[in-house]
Amino acid sequence: MVRYVCRHCRRRIGEFGGDWTDKRLGLHSLSADEQEEILEIGSDGTALVKVLCDHCLPVPWMDDLWYN
Secondary structure (H helix, E strand, O other), rough: EEEEEEOOOOOOOEOOOOOOOOOOOOOHHHHHHOOOOHEEOOOOOOEEEEEEOOOOOOOOOOOOOOOO
């Protein structure tokens, strides 16, 4: 199970019933540092993916911001 949450406001964004290493998600291709920053794997194997929700993204979009 993979759950997506906003890393700023902790709002639940969505979930995927499969494994986080599923190639369709692309998470397996992250570097070890990126995985450590973005992924949190629970003891039950559930992955928590920390991203930004639409509410917490800056407006207007700025390409040079570190969190985009």
